[in-house]
Amino acid sequence: MAKAVVPETARRRRRPTRSGTVLSEEIIVRTALRVLREHGSTGLTARRLGAALGADPSTLYRYFAGMDDLTRAIGDELMGQALAGWEATGDWRADLRALGLAVHASYLAHPQAAVLTASRVTGRPREIAVDETILGILRGAGLPDPAAVRVYHAFIDQSLAFAALDAGSLALTDEARTADERMWESTYARLPAESHPNIAATAHLLARRMPHSAYPAALEMLLEHTAAQLARAGAGSG
Known part of the structure; x- marks a missing residue:
């Protein structure tokens, strides 16, 4: 069973990672994009992403129900980047x-x-x-x-x-x-x-x-x- 995602207000009270970063969905997704760039589409794992974030891999499940949920968030980020650079005429x-x-x-x-x-x-x-x-x-x-x-x-x-x-x-x-x-x-x-x-x-x-x-x-x-x-x-x- 997928783990419950912690509400955003609760996440903000978490302690910083070892690198001093306070995690958020945005930071995790952008770090995941970097991991994908460096290791390819099959190289994105909770362990590798946790290492890149300086956090325990289990921390990811406070933000996402699982790696598949993170994958959808990455796709949503790409759509957001497309819409951000577009203006209606x-x-x-x-x-x-x-x-x-x-x-x-x-x-x-x-x-x-x-x-x-x-x-x-x-x-x-x-x-x-x-x-x-x-x-x-x-x-x-x-x-x-x-x-x-x-x-x-x-x-x-x-x-x-x-x-x-x-x-x-x-x-x-x-x-x-x-x-x-x-x-x-x-x-x-x-x-x-x-x-x-x-x-x-x-x-x-x-x-x-x-x-x-x-x-x-x-x-x-x-x-x-x-x-x-x-x-x-x-x-x-x-």
């Missing part, structure tokens, strides 16, 4: 574009954490705020609720899926990532036109594009789809 297309890019960038800033959390639903306040914002943009633009939910679903899943994919590449060693990127020139560009006419015809374009994220292009496709949905709903293309 009133233009639905510009606002969705900027928010999608902000979410993607927030996760890529912490690739190991992104690999761990991109597939999770946290149910925490900042994730909820992002979801409320996206739905508000879509409904405010004039999409009927069923269409707004369909676009919201595609938008958030697309953002997180590309974040996980691109973060996975960033989490590789420099050597492995470079080897993957060179494959487009070392292998694909050398395939004969007789057996692979389509790859041979586009090899120079593939080599230029494939090492980069496809998320911006995919996001624009989704925005075009949304504009078409608005046109069919009689709300204009925004």
